[in-house]
Amino acid sequence: MTITSRIRPILGYRTLPTTTLLVLIYIIALTSIFVSDQLASIPHQGSxxxxxxxxxxxxxxxxxxxxxxxxxxxxxxxxxxxxxxxxxxxxxxxxxxxxxxxxxxxxxxxxxxxxxxxxxxxxxxxxxxxxxxxxxxxxxxxxxxxxxxxxxxxxxxxxxxxxxxxxxxxxxxxxxxxxxxxxxxxxxxxxxxxxxxxxxxxxxxxxxxxxxxxxxxxxxxxxxxxxxxxxxxxxxxxxxxxxxxxxxxxxxxxxxxxxxxxxxxxxxxxxxxxxxxxxxxxxxxxxxxxxxxxxxxxxxxxxxxxxxxxxxxxxxxxxxxxxxxxxxxxxxxxxxxxxxxxxxxxAGVYFDLFKSVMVSFRLKSLLTFNVVALVVGPIVLALLYVLAAVIGAGDTPPPVPPKRPAQQSGHGASASNRPPARTFGSSDGEDDASFWSKLGTRRVLIRIWQHSSFWVALVLTTVVQGLLVWGYVALNPFIIYTHPYLVLLSAFTLAYLTVVLTLKLAFPSSPIKHATISREKEKTTILLHVHFLAWVALLFATILIAKARVGGVYVITAWYIGVWGASVVGILQRFTSGNEPSAKGKRRAPRRSGSGSSSDSDDDRRHGQHHGDERTPLLASSTAASNGHAGKKDGDEGGAIGWWIVQVLLSVPLFLALLGQIALMLLDSMNQTLTDGSSAATVYVATAFLAVFLVLPIAPYSPKLHQGLTYLAIAVFAITTTYLWVVFPFTHDDPFKVFFQQRVKLNPDTVFLHSNTNTTTSLSAPKVTTLLTASPTFLHSVIPYLPSSRGKDLNCTQDLIRSGLLTCEWDSGARLVPSPGGKDPWGWWPGSSSSSTWLKADVTRTSWASAKITIQGRNTRNCRLYFDSPEQSGVKVVRYTVEGGSRGMQPGYPVDQEHGAPEVRLWSRTWDRTFVVDVDWEPTKLGRGDPGEEEDGTLSGKIACEWAEYESGMVDNGSLRGEEKAKIPAFEEVLTFLPEWAAVTKAADGLVEAWVPFSV
Structure with missing residues (x-):
């Protein structure tokens, strides 16, 4: 036994070595990514x-x-x-x-x-x-x-x-x-x-x-x-x-x-x-x-x-x-x-490698490298491929002739073994033509199937992943919120099954008779198709860099270089491997025979077949059987041991490490944006995309992967997907998020100093409503937990700020009316005020297209002015100044002169501040009335103030006691009665907004 035959079971392109190496690479890379993502320890004292x-x-x-x-x-x-x-x-x-x-x-x-x-x-x-x-x-x-x-x-x-x-x-x-x-x-x-x-x-x-x-x-x-x-x-x-x-x-x-x-x-x-x-x-x-x-x-x-x-x-x-x-x-x-x-x-590109070093380089350098790779890469591969084909053509043995029955010499020849008599019109040429026609058609079909199998696998994988995404979105869209890694594992195992099984079908472990691609060349054949896909991806990435300055496509560059290098190695292997080796690694010349049966038998042996005659032993010799099995059944590379290892190391580890880190970062950052209004389909599509690309590195070697991995992938996919489709998506540690605000609509008669504000709405008492905003999938499950919502009419509409979320509003009830707290700041203001007085305001027109708005809130330092849209009011606010503030706008942040200012948010460093705001507006043709007539210049909108303090979350404000403390009982209700799998956050700057309409 030679040294080559001893190491071939370990280093040859066989099922066990290939499976072992790829599994080890994936385990080491992914484990390293997860381990390096853990928080570092604190240095010891004295460090x-x-x-x-x-x-x-x-x-x-x-x-x-x-x-x-x-x-x-x-x-x-x-x-x-x-x-x-x-x-x-x-x-x-x-x-x-x-x-x-x-x-x-x-x-x-x-x-x-x-x-x-x-x-x-x-x-x-x-x-x-x-x-x-x-x-x-x-x-x-x-x-x-x-x-x-x-x-x-x-x-x-x-x-x-x-x-x-x-x-x-x-x-x-x-x-x-x-x-x-x-x-x-x-x-x-x-x-x-x-x-x-x-x-x-x-x-x-x-x-x-x-x-x-x-x-x-x-x-x-x-x-x-x-x-x-x-x-x-x-x-x-x-x-x-x-x-x-x-x-x-x-x-x-x-x-x-x-x-x-x-x-x-x-x-x-x-x-x-x-x-x-x-x-x-x-x-x-x-x-x-x-x-x-x-x-x-x-x-x-x-x-x-x-x-x-x-x-x-x-x-x-x-x-x-x-x-x-x-x-x-x-x-x-x-x-x-x-x-x-x-x-x-x-502009730069930066990323860390296993949290040990920060890699950075110029975006322009990446663009230059990509352009060179797009041009030089395919040219080099094409030249090498043509050169290998030319050299290989000179060593190709003559085609195998059609088989004929062997004639026996001597007087003992049986009559049945004699060739049949020639009849009129019969021709050996017709038999030969029929044989070559059938053989040629079979070879062409096999060649087409093998060269298209990668693309069939890719299309099938895309379709199946789309169905999986649809299943998650339809059955349990928020499950990625709490189990992002299991969702990725589910998509990964499904992608593995569709890619590997399709390619195994095209390149089975038992050689196909008349196959045109030898066993050691199959991985390079798939690699060349992966190379084309990577080239297209690199072209798209280069366009993104040039047009949009996107730097995150560096991973595509790394993928292309790895696949290109592996493809080069595969082509170079053809220069050394020559023709298909025999079981002992030596090429055999066809034996001469009058009948040509020796050549035919040699061809049959290459495909694992042997046609016996009356001199063939009933049991084949052990040597022949073992040689045939070792030589061809597992499709080793003969003397070309180790080429496949170089290809694996070039095309798999680096891309897997870079993409794995990106996958971990994206899952940790995207999965819990769904309650903010992000599209579930977008998050699942991104996860499926990552899963497919995590599988692609093993595609060229998939025909050599052990079938045990297939059974494992089926089991993991079935278990994880079933679990993820039925389990409740939220927990105490990963709660469903709802947004809260309470609104108080005030009686204008209790707010305005003068009556020339043209307000027509008059309320006997403030109207108080509670608003919850969240994903519609679970918002209707959360609201019944709140006692104040039971038996109330819910008014639910799409949220105008957070797309994809629903806002439901209902009357808060007398028990949950909020209080601004604080002391009465309006001793100088004409008229009476009480602890339930939220704000005072005054609107005075100072010219045809300007007005002075005065506003003061109780126990707050944040008020707002909302202006009706130009389509509704016919005017747009183009300038505003606040008394005591800086003149003019900060450079780079002017008021939009085309559409005007929709609202002005006022913030003071002191409490109970009186804001005096001068606003100027211009008429717009988008407004009401006849465009040919002069606009009336009426400004309308809302005046509001905000409050953010509530009893359980505030400090003792000096001597404030009893009714002087700010209270938001509706928010306290939400904190108390929300289920343990939900949490509340603010919907706006103020947890309470009190407002009144105006028109001047």
Whole structure:
């Protein structure tokens, strides 16, 4: 027995070695992805990585900040601000290079296409002077306000706690560049604190920023977005002791934000200027280069009561992960050389490898590489294929002639064995032509089937995956909410079955008689078809890069290069393998015989057949049998041992690792967006797409996979899919999310000072309604849990803000009427007021197309002006100014002059503030009346104020007692009676909105 024959069972292209290698690759790659996704441990006490950091103090800071909900419009917000301010003063004490600005002066007016804002900032800023003469500072930002329905441990208590630790760290370990910290207020009410920062003088010093955010409930913080490649260099330039040990990020999340797939907003867009609009905004330079680092796992608890220190995913490990990333990247940015004015902003591609290293390169480099690969790759393959065909044609033996009965020599020949007599008109040529015609047709059909089998498998897989997606959407659309990995496993096993079984049918383990593709070439044949698919995908990816600057398609490039390399190896193998080897690895020349039976027998042996005669033994010799079995039944490569291993290593591991990490990230970030209104079909289609591409790497080798894997895949698919279709989709840990608001429609007679507001609606008492918004699939199951809804008429309509969600409204009842709380601020106001008085307002027309609107709410610092649409009122608001505020609009955020301002949101840093707003409008042809007549210039809409405090979530506001406390009993009812598998969050800035119509 030769050495080759000994190692062939281990390294030959056989079922067991092929199955073993592929299974090991998948197990190792996927296990590594899951293991590396776990939170890193905290360094031991005394470690250099903890120098100038105090995690015990950080934990206490987080407990103070996230003790209760503290939205901007709450007294708890003031308490949190006071605590942070006291901590900052302690750290700055005795350090003249640490400067604190208690910013109570920065006011700003800005507008988006859908609303306008006047905001009075209460940011806390810190500046740590650098040791060098660089005029570029690095901004660190996080917001200390929370939503009204959550304590805000991850959103954004951990971010603020991290900044407090970094202030102490950089104050003790000064860097050459200046570090500026913006602990801002009002982010949850749409990024107001970041807008206020641009009104501060220190904003002129910053060139780079790091924004810390929480869009979920903990876990590993991820690099959400980057303006360009430049700030990502902070991962590499940090000192060794401060370098990030486990970086995590992917350019796909940045692509999703840029395309509007992710609808959440962070301060990143304000600092980078990516949400600007108006004339020529696209040509404006980027305000700052920077990074967005955020939590993204566990979105079901996001903005609910479960976003608290005790229920954070990872707990203290998550806090340390955020501190480590911010310190490492911040240290790197503070140590970078200043960027010249001429330095262009280069778009980049970035991703982490097993959370051990952050890989980044220019998007333009990826585009160039793709273009070269698209041109050179197919040309090289075509040249090699033609060359292999030419060389192979010279070594091809002559075709096998048709078989004839063997003639026996001697006198003992039987008459039956003699050739039949020739009859008139008979011809051997006709028999030969018939044989070759049948053989040629069979060969052509086999060739067509084998070369089309991959595409048949792909089409079949697509159809079956579509049916699976339909099944999930129809039977249990929210199951991916709690079991995303099982859904992926279900789709993966189904894709495995359709791909592998189809290709096994085309390339069975028992060779097909007259097959034109030898066993060792079958994988290369499939690889060439996979290569074409990868080439088409690469072409599409290149177009996306060139047209839309999408960087997440780097995985397609990696896939194509791996498949191309494996295809090259397969073609090169033909140069060394020659013709089909015999069982002993040697080519046999056809024996000469008068009858040609030897040649025919050799052909039959290649296909596992033998035609016996009277001299054939009843039992074949063991040597022949064993050689025939070892040589051909399992289809080994003969002397070409190891080629298939190189092909597997080129085409499978890298693509599997990159795609596996993307799949994990997408599942963790997408699966719980369904309760926010995302389409279930979109999420399941994306999951099916990932599953198919996770299977594609094994397609070329699928004919050699053990049938035991097929049985296992059938069992796993049947069990997981059945379970997922019947199990209830929500749990206490992953609750169904509903959005709450209560609205109070006021009597105009109790609100307006003057009667010239043209209001016609008059109510004897305020009309109070409760609104719940959620997915219609389960909203009707949740509402009956609330006692106030029973026996009431529900008015359900599609939500205008959150597409895909349903809003149901009903009368709250006398027991659940809210109270604004606070003391009476209207001693100067004519007329009477009581504890049930929500707001006072006055509307005065100052000219033909302008008016002055005065509004004051009780125990609030947030009011709104809603204007009827131009189609309804005939006018559009084009300008507004607030008395005491800054003049003009923030650059890059003007009022839309074409459609006007639909609403103006007013925010004050003081309680019970009286807002005086001057508005100007213009008539529009879209309005009512005859377009040829002059419009009457009537402005109409609603005046409203917001409240966000409720008894179980507020602090004692000084001497407030009894009726002076704010109360929202309808929200308390929701907190008390919701089922354990549901959680409530806010529907708008105010949990209660009191409003009154106006017209002037």
């Amino acid at each position: 250099k990585k903890l120098k100038w950091l105090n995690l015990d103090l950080a934990r206490r800071d987080l407990e103070h900040i996230a003790a209760r909900p503290h939205p901007y419009n709450s007294h708890a917000n003031d308490a949190v601000r006071d605590y942070i301010y006291s901590r900052l003063k302690d750290m700055a004490d005795g350090r003249d290079y640490v400067h604190i600005d208690d910013d109570l002066k920065s006011n700003t007016s800005w507008a988006s296409p859908t609303f306008s804002v006047y905001f009075e900032g209460t940011n806390l800023l810190v500046k740590i002077d650098g040791t060098g003469d660089s005029d570029e500072a690095v901004l660190f930002s996080a917001h200390y306000d929370s939503v009204s329905t959550a304590p805000g441990a991850t959103d954004d208590g951990m971010g603020v706690t991290t900044l407090l630790q970094l202030i102490e760290y950089f104050a003790s370990n000064r860097t050459e560049k200046t570090a500026i910290f913006n602990i801002n207020n009002g982010e949850e009410d749409y990024l107001n604190g970041a807008h206020a920062f641009w009104q501060h003088p220190w904003s002129n010093l910053t060139a780079t920023f790091i924004n810390l955010e929480g869009a979920a409930a903990g876990g590993r913080p991820m690099l959400f977005r980057s303006t360009s490649l430049q700030p990502i260099q902070g991962y590499y330039t940090a000192p060794r002791t401060a370098r990030v040990r486990s970086p995590h990020g992917n350019v796909l999340s940045s692509d999703a934000f840029a395309r509007g797939v992710i609808r959440s907003g962070t301060d990143f867009s304000v600092y980078a200027g990516s949400d600007r609009h108006g004339p020529n905004f696209e040509n404006a330079p980027v305000k700052m280069e920077g990074l967005d680092i955020a939590f993204y796992k566990g979105r079901s608890r996001y903005h609910t009561k479960w976003d608290s220190p005790s229920f954070t995913n990872g707990g203290e490990l998550s806090l340390w992960a955020m501190i480590e990333v911010a310190r490492g990247v911040g240290s790197g940015l503070l140590s970078q050389k200043p960027r010249t004015k001429e330095s262009p902003s280069r």
